[in-house]
Amino acid sequence: MVSQKVKITNPTGLHLRPAGIFCNEALKYECKVTFLIRNTTANAKSILSILGACVKEGDEIELVCEGEGEEEALKAMTAIVEHGLED
Template identity: 60%
Template sequence: MVSEKVRVNNPSGLHLRPAGILCKEAMKYKSLITFQYGQGSANAKSVLSVLGACVKCGDEITIFCEGEDETEALRNLVTVINNGLGE
């Protein structure tokens, strides 16, 4: 299992469009991909789970990847988030 903290910097946080982009990227990998925010956690492959986390601009999340392609998945998800999730 690998993990990394990342700050969500896009202006609207993880609302519907960025949540969809995050999920689409996560679904490219076989690994289990989740993230932790505050006291809860979310399945990064589920739009409803990501939306339910209510992550806002400036919030820090910790992404966890576990599986055969975990390192590549983590690297690419962090890059997508750092690039603003399409915003």
């Protein structure tokens, strides 16, 4: 298991389009990809779980990857968030 904290910089947070980009990136990896925010664990491979976490701009989430390819997944997920969840 590997994890890293990252700050959400997208002006809309993890809502609609950015959440879809986030989810699609997580789906590329076999490992389990989740994130923690405000005592809540959300599945990064589920758009409903992401939207349900109500992540806003400026929030800090802790990405957690567990399983095969976890380090590669964490690096990619961190990069996509740091680049503002843009296409």
